[in-house]
Amino acid sequence: MNMDQIYLITDIPGFTPQISRLISMMNYARHTTLEATRGLTVEQLDYLIDSDHNSIGALLLHSAAVEYAYQVMTFGQRELSEEEWLEWGPALRLGDEGRRMIKGNELNYYIDRLEQVRTRTFELFATVDDDWLNTEESFWYNKPANYYFMWYHVFEDEINHRGQIRMIRKRFG
Incomplete structure (x- = not known):
């Protein structure tokens, strides 16, 4: 991520x-997510507002899991394997399962998972061109969607959860 160009939606060498532009937007979303979590302790990452909410750690792992799932769907043209x-189900589903299984990890654990998945996303993006973004498939509610929308959803989902992260963080100071 080139921090000198974090506010530019522009061409990036090696990509169409x-x-x-999609990567530029994803980079900014990730930058703000990481800023929202800077310095958090394990206890803060595991903090639950109440028994129905997700922790910051779970939301971070959810962002990595969503991106991984979209790699599988759009580049692999398949569903996740068993x-x-x-590996990713608790983070994708969240809820009780996520609260039970996603805890006790330091911030670097979540950052490493996010970076591993993002590195693979960039490797995959380098293998396709802009026409690939127009590939259409049946999506939510049996409506057509193209890969551009699906990858927009990856960082739109992260931005949504970043808002939750900021709210949770305010609860513990």
């Missing part, structure tokens, strides 16, 4: 123009 569901 529209994919560059093994992948075992």
Whole structure:
């Protein structure tokens, strides 16, 4: 992530123009997510407002899991395998399962997972061009969606959860 160009939605060497712009937006969203979590302790990452909410740690892992799932769907043209569901399912589903299984990790654990998945996303984006973004598939409610929308949703979902992270963080100071 080039911090000198964090506020530019622009071309990025090695990527086609529209994919560059998508990456620019993803980079900014990730930058703000990381800023919202800077310095958090394990206890803060595990903090629950109440028994129905998700922790900051779970929301961070959810962002990595969503991005991973969209790699599988758009580049692999498949659903997650049983093994992948075992690894990513609690973070994708969140709720009781996420609260039970996603805890006790330091901030670097979540950052490493986010970075591993993002590195793979960039490797995959380097193999396609702007026309690939127009690929359409049946999506939510059996409506057509293109890969551009699906990848927009990846960082739109992260931005939504970043708002939750900021709210949770205010609860414990």
